[in-house]
Amino acid sequence: MSRxxxxxxxxxxAGIYPWLTSxxxxxxxxxxxxxxxxxxxxxxxxxxxxxxxxxxxxxxxxSVGVKDSLxxxxxxxxxxxxxxxxxxVEQVNLTGTDFPADVSEYDAVAGLTREPSSKVAPPGxxxxxxxxxxxxxxxxxxxxxxxxxxxxYTWPSRRTSCATAGR
Numbered sequence: 604m605s606r607x608x609x610x611x612x613x614x615x616x617a618g619i620y621p622w623l624t625s626x627x628x629x630x631x632x633x634x635x636x637x638x639x640x641x642x643x644x645x646x647x648x649x650x651x652x653x654x655x656x657x658x659x660x661x662x663x664x665x666s667v668g669v670k671d672s673l674x675x676x677x678x679x680x681x682x683x684x685x686x687x688x689x690x691x692v693e694q695v696n697l698t699g700t701d702f703p704a705d706v707s708e709y710d711a712v713a714g715l716t717r718e719p720s721s722k723v724a725p726p727g728x729x730x731x732x733x734x735x736x737x738x739x740x741x742x743x744x745x746x747x748x749x750x751x752x753x754x755x756y757t758w759p760s761r762r763t764s765c766a767t768a769g770r
Contacts, residue, residue: 633664634685634695637675645671646698646708671704681723
């Protein structure tokens with residue numbers, strides 16, 4: 604008799620999420636920084652994040668549902684991905700709060716500061732003359748922060764998730 608647990612995603616529906624996040628480990632958390640076309644900076648953790656290619660270099664995060672990060676990336680075509688520094692785990696969790704779209708997590712969560720990205724400045728943003736904010740919440744806290752130009756979006760037919768790839 605097999606001790607393996609067989610799960611049917613069709614039967615579990617949204618209940619598949621805790622299984623996926625428990626089975627695929629370790630799972631790095633992408634701390635995605637983006638800016639809306641209205642100039643509101645967004646910073647949100649995304650638990651579905653990976654390297655998707657090397658030539659060209661591509662990272663990918665998946666938005667489970669249509670959230671500010673996804674709306675901003677679709678509208679501007681740019682974002683910054685930071686690896687989450689352990690000393691800021693509390694702030695990372697707090698930026699996962701469902702703030703209204705006109706509220707910046709940088710302003711709502713204590714201990715976060717902006718540092719300009721050297722590569723991306725979303726087109727259409729009121730501050731397009733200067734680069735968008737990167738997610739360096741404290742100087743040097745996140746050792747890696749690739750600035751990305753969005754390259755593709757994949758919309759599954761029955762779900763509200765969207766895989767966003769940037770290079």
